[in-house]
Amino acid sequence: MHMADALESAVSTVLNTLYGWDGPVELQETRKDFEGDATLVVFPFLKLSRKSPADTAREVGEALLAATPLVVRYNAVQGFLNLVLSSEQIQARFDAIRTAEAWGTASVDPAAPAAMVEFSSPNTNKPLHLGHVRNILLGHSVSRILEASGRKVVQVQIINDRGVHICKSMWAWQQFGGGITPESAGKKGDHLVGDFYVRFDQEYRGQVRELMAQGLDEEAAKAQAPCMRAVQEMLRAWEAGDTEVRHLWATMNSWVYDGFNETYRRLGVHFDRNYYESETYVLGKHDIEEGLARGVFYRRDDGSVWIDLREEGLDEKLVLRRDGTSVYMTQDIGTAIQRFADFSIDRLTYVVGNEQDYHFKVLFLILKKLGYAWADQLYHLSYGMVDLPSGKMKSREGTVVDADDLLHEMEATARSLSEELGKTEGLGEAEKAKLYQVLGHGALKYFILKVDPRKRMVFNPEESIDFNGHTGPFIQYSHARIKSILRKAEGRPAAWSWAEVSVDERSKELIQTLDRFPEAVQQAARTYSPAVVAQFAYDLAKAFNSFYQANPILNAETEALVGFRLELCATTASALRSALDLLGIEAPERM
RNA sequence: GGUCCCGUAGCUUAGCUGGAUAGAGCAUCUCACUUCUAAUGAGACGGUCGCGCGUUCGAAUCGCGCCGGGAUCACCA
Known part of the structure; x- marks a missing residue:
């Protein structure tokens, strides 16, 4: 209580x-x-x-x-x-906190249906960038928070592995690759494939320019560019199951997956199940037919199928093309239904940028009209775009902030700061590298997760992310300092009882902050907002630092007080670690 | 044009199920390391909570109307 x-x-x-x-x-x-x-x-x-x-x-x-x-x-x-x-109340609260199994988090009921979270969901034609990073961090953190609120969680991504985009990379690789592979190039597979995507675009623009110089208008030139025609031909071959094209497709996609998995590993995230659009794009048609029979949809004279959402304040929306082929919506309808069949889940959260607000509004409405009880438990975690000071990231202008580069830069910043402060004495090379990774990634993750997901955020690559103040490293540092004290206290008997100690003002504030943890987790889960946990972690670290400044721990006046304060320290450290863990941030033992 | 989201100190932001003098961090300026890690702490400076009207004993918070920024309204994904 x-x-x-x-x-x-x-x-x-x-x-x-x-x-x-x-x-x-x-x-x-x-x-x-x-x-x-x-x-x-x-x-x-x-x-x-x-x-x-x-x-x-x-x-x-x-x-x-x-x-x-x-x-x-x-x-x-x-x-x-x-x-x-009364002080008895404060004491009772601390007793509850220190004896709790894992303070702040509820235990998961393995028998209850799980919550599914979809995030990342990349295309396989280029490496992950800063926009994906926000998505991935949100998805992972929300998953952890839902777990901490007592839910089993299934993490999934849907990989857009088919379509013109990947054919572009494939075509360019055939033309200009000379048989190069990630191994022979010494390059991550996602980056290598991304290079060919860029290469295609260069070729394409060159051809369009040439055709326009010959007198074609832009539209005609774009349609007639030989490389674009080749790509479209390749897509047709893919759909027809052409062995050679399928083989190349599978090979290049596998390069990309190796690259993605490497980045996921660095970020500390994983997926329980991958969905591939090459498999799911056929889903949904059957459900549309069924809905058509029940009058949820209607067929126009030209054969296309629509839903009328004007009563709901939206428009009419196409769900099947005239020729009977799927659109994005068709596939999403089918995939949602499939997922509820694949897993014992009773809700599904999509971590997708706010540019798709309208799409999800429509999707949820359609599923509701189709009569699925779980339609009310669908949630679009809509987050704002990450922009640069100059505006949107544009791959053509080379302004995209690459995820791997960014992680590397964060590690480098952590290294130079740590060395400057002389914090790395006595650490081996491997330990140092690990620490810089933990700190650099901690700074980045906290920087992104502390703000309300809905807000768009500006990232300035020129200014490095802070390590002081309201930051991840501040919280990590608070944790490391406590751990340092606890190490020094090892082996020291420090029994204490409430009869021997009284709770001073700073200790009381610290206990009261600790006491807020469970509610913070529940609120974060309710609102799908890691920012709530981030704010709590910061408040806790601050409360601890205030307490620590005012109270000697190992040199407290009495042994009982030493014991009490040590226990308060230990309890705080584990709460800080838990809170950081919910954000996907590691808590170092020393720094 | 319709719909949706955002607008809080110079900058990044918390508070948004209505409650006291709107909290933090960065930056600027003081002070505190022979003492458990100064990536810290204590303090100063800095606000017409975009603007207006309304509801209320009370509005950053709720409603309406503006202004500014963004997104979206494809037989694209």
């Missing part, structure tokens, strides 16, 4: 006795400038009390003193009743 829960019910009882109030009672944290642990706003009760705000506050305060041992003091400031909790 949260500290406030017992108090809330006591307040509720008092209000009912005094004024016959039976509505909800909400307490808030007392502002720092006033004495107290919890505050009741009495304005809502004035009509019933028929007294001034201050008098009402005092009346409720007196009644609470008499009614419950939880409250030892109160003060009334205008309409605000500030309540001071």
Whole structure:
């Protein structure tokens, strides 16, 4: 039970006795400038009390003193009743926190249906970039948070492995590759394939220019460019199952997957199941036919199939082309249904950029109209784009921030900062490399996850991400310092009991911050927002640093106090580690 | 044009199920390391919460209308 829960019910009882109030009672944290642990706003009760705000506050305060041992003091400031909790309450809270199995997180019920989270979902024609990084970090963190809220989670990605884009890379590789492979080039496969995608684009633009010089207009030139025709021919061959094309396709895609997996590994994420569009693009047609029979969709004279969503404030939307082939929507309908058949899940979250808000609104509506009960449990975690100071990232202009490069730069920054500060003495080369990775990635991940997912964010590659202040490394540092103290304390007997120690103000604030952890996790899960956990982790680190500055640990006045503070330190360290873990950030033992 | 999202100190942002004097970090300026890691702590400076009207005892928070930024409205994916 949260500290406030017992108090809330006591307040509720008092209000009912005094004024016959039976509505909800909400307490808030007392502002720092006033004495107290919890505050009741009495304005809502004035009509019933028929007294001034201050008098009402005092009346409720007196009644609470008499009614419950939880409250030892109160003060009334205008309409605000500030309540001071008994020290037994604080002690009881810390007892609950330190004895908890994994404070803050709920245990997963393995029998209950899981929550599925789809994220990353790349195309196989180029390497991952900064936009994917935000997506991946959000998806992974939300998955961890859902788990911590007591849900089993299935993480999936859908890989767009077929279509013109990959044929472009394939064609360029055939033309200009000279049989090169990731091994022979010494290059990650996704980057190598991406190079050929760029190569194609160069070729294409050259051909278009040439044709236009010969007098064709732009549209005609684009359609007639030989390389584009070749690619379209290749796509047809792919669809017809041409052995050679399929073989090349499989080979180049496997290069890309090796590259992606390397990046995923560095980021510390994984997927329980991959869906491939080459397999899922046929899904959905059957469901459309069924819906057509039940009148959810309608067929136009030309044979195309539509849904009318004008009553819902949207438009009419095509779900099957005139020639009976699928559109994106068709496939998404089929894939969603497939997933609920593949797994025991009762909800599905899509981590996809806000440019697809409309698409998902329509998709969810259609599934609802098709009568799936789980349609209400579909959620589009819509996040804002990552832009550069100059605007959008554009691959043509070479302004795309590559994920691998970015990770490498973060590690390099961590290295130079650590060396500058002289923090790496006594570490082996492997340990150092590991530490720079942990810190650099921690800085990047926190930088991205601390902001509300919905907000678009600007990333300036010229300015390195901070390691001081409201950052990942700040939290990691707080953890490392605690671990350092705990190492020094090893073997020291430090038994203590509440009879021997009293809780000072900083310790109390630290305990109260720790106490918020479970609620922070639940709120983050409810709102699909890692930013809530990020903010909590920061608050906790801050509360600890304040406490630490004011209180000697190993040199405390009494051995009992040493024991108490050590336990408070250890409890804080593990909470910090858990919170960082929910963000996909590692907590170093030293730094 | 219709629809959706965003707008809080110079910059990055928290607060958004309505509550006290709107919290942080960066930057700038003080102070604190012979003492458990100064990637830290304590403090100063900095705000018409885009603008207006409304609801309310009370609005950054809710409603309406503007302004600014972004996205989207393809038989593209």
